[in-house]
Amino acid sequence: MDTLQRLEQVIAERRSASPDSSYVAKLNAKGIEKIAQKLGEEATETVIASLSGSREEVVGESADLLFHLLVLLQARRITLEEVMAELDRREGVSGLDEKASRSAKE
Numbered sequence: 339m340d341t342l343q344r345l346e347q348v349i350a351e352r353r354s355a356s357p358d359s360s361y362v363a364k365l366n367a368k369g370i371e372k373i374a375q376k377l378g379e380e381a382t383e384t385v386i387a388s389l390s391g392s393r394e395e396v397v398g399e400s401a402d403l404l405f406h407l408l409v410l411l412q413a414r415r416i417t418l419e420e421v422m423a424e425l426d427r428r429e430g431v432s433g434l435d436e437k438a439s440r441s442a443k444e
């Protein structure tokens with residue numbers, strides 16, 4: 339089991355904890371809008387760090403971003419496995435085929 343899978347499991351366990359003792363529970367108690375807002379903030383902070391921050395800052399913000407993405411996915415009942423399967427599927431599609439299928443959908 340890798341780090342993201344372990345974190346996904348911890349987040350699932352902590353969702354039902356007391357919001358006083360758990361950040362994951364606190365975020366979930368506030369609802370999907372708050373979780374989405376936090377993800378947006380962490381994405382912005384990652385972008386800013388990538389442009390003007392140190393290597394350590396980019397690593398730290400990226401960790402915050404991945405963590406909040408996992409919280410959001412769970413709030414939408416989407417598993418990491420589903421996202422990985424989508425990435426695996428794309429791996430099997432050539433760049434040109436992918437572009438063609440995207441423009442066909444538009």
Ligand SMILES: N=c1c2ncn([C@@H]3O[C@H](COP(=O)(O)OP(=O)(O)OP(=O)(O)O)[C@@H](O)[C@H]3O)c2ncn1[C@@H]1O[C@H](COP(=O)(O)O)[C@@H](O)[C@H]1O
Nearest residue numbers: 345348349352355359360361362363376379401402405406
């Ligand atoms: N990886 C993380 C993690 N990364 C970031 N954070 C929290 O994310 C928050 C982001 O910081 P901010 O200053 O933006 O947010 P804030 O001011 O605390 O919150 P708001 O004012 O926005 O409500 C901080 O409180 C961090 O502690 C995390 N909190 C928890 N985890 C993992 O989740 C597990 C379960 O955590 P609990 O739910 O707290 O038990 C932990 O063991 C960790 O493995």
